[in-house]
Amino acid sequence: MLPKEAYDAGHYVGVVAHSTANNGDSADGERNYESTTWQNAFVHFFVDDQKIEQVANTDYICYGAGHTANHLGYVQVELCQTTDAAKFTKAYAMYTWLLAKLLFNRKLSVVDGVTLMSHAQVSAKWKESDHTDPIEYLASHGKTWANLVADVSANYKEMEGTDLKLQTLILYSGDADLQVAADLAQHFCCPIVQVAFATSDLLLSATTKYQVGGASAPAGVTLLSGADRYATMHAVLTLLGK
Ligand SMILES: [Zn+2]
Structure with a gap:
């Protein structure tokens, strides 16, 4: 020994x-x-x-x-x-x-x-x-x-x-999108941040990025958004295959 x-x-x-x-x-x-x-x-x-x-x-x-x-x-x-x-x-x-x-x-x-x-x-x-x-x-x-x-x-x-590399990061556009975005973040077990506060370092640190709501998303971020929040919710559900 x-x-x-x-x-x-x-x-x-x-x-x-x-x-x-x-x-x-x-x-x-x-x-x-x-x-x-x-x-x-x-x-x-x-x-x-x-x-x-x-x-x-x-x-x-x-x-x-x-x-x-x-x-x-x-x-x-x-x-x-x-x-x-x-x-x-x-x-x-x-x-x-x-x-x-x-x-x-x-x-x-x-x-x-x-x-x-x-x-x-x-x-x-x-x-x-x-x-x-x-x-x-x-x-x-x-x-x-x-x-x-x-x-x-x-x-x-x-x-x-x-x-430090995050698998997924969820962004949301405004308060109206927060709940759906939070549910999506829970699904992926990942952080959530309002797009206005997403620094370029944070964006670079994640592999897959989704933005819930809003008219446009930063480069490399998939936009899940519709004409109103039901349409946005629909885009999220479609992503999840529901
Ligand atoms: Zn030696």
């Missing part, structure tokens, strides 16, 4: 990116090896070209990068090494996605050398080990640490985008 020690901060504050220094290894192989050596070293995840393998609970510290980083609270991820370029590309994509996801789950942002650290940066900062991974390994496949930071940032941004 792995030890369950809490982080100093009570939760993790960043991630450490490692590589295994072992060409041709796999997540399974590394997990099996680690299960015999955890007293000295263990991490939370291994990533190879096939999968992301979680081997320890991220609520508790691991022994991957020296006492200070381990205890401050860094979730640690090992990239399994390969000399095969295609396998590297697949593993690297999952690795940068996972690093971003771990940061995103705690809304830590991607801050090079602070929330996102290489083992090399940890060694340079706290001088508790001389490991410099994964720099040399990344370089062997033509990647720099700056490339990795940019790739993790791009993944993180995408996660923020989907997080």
Whole structure:
């Protein structure tokens, strides 16, 4: 059983990116090896070209990068090494996605050398080990640490985008349309806002937009409107197939 020690901060504050220094290894192989050596070293995840393998609970510290980083609270991820370029590309994509996801789950942002650290940066900062991974390994496949930071940032941004993206947004023209619009919003479980107050940011944040009532709607918004409020109601019912 792995030890369950809490982080100093009570939760993790960043991630450490490692590589295994072992060409041709796999997540399974590394997990099996680690299960015999955890007293000295263990991490939370291994990533190879096939999968992301979680081997320890991220609520508790691991022994991957020296006492200070381990205890401050860094979730640690090992990239399994390969000399095969295609396998590297697949593993690297999952690795940068996972690093971003771990940061995103705690809304830590991607801050090079602070929330996102290489083992090399940890060694340079706290001088508790001389490991410099994964720099040399990344370089062997033509990647720099700056490339990795940019790739993790791009993944993180995408996660923020989907997080904030509304499925549907209902606009309404005036008070007379409010009740029907509110019923429609309830149907879609989505927000409702009077068109006069709909900012362009809000409009951009939703995938599908309907406006109930009014003579015209902003670009990209489907107008559900008739000559009077019964005709408007009819347009809404038609949308719902009733
Ligand atoms: Zn390392």
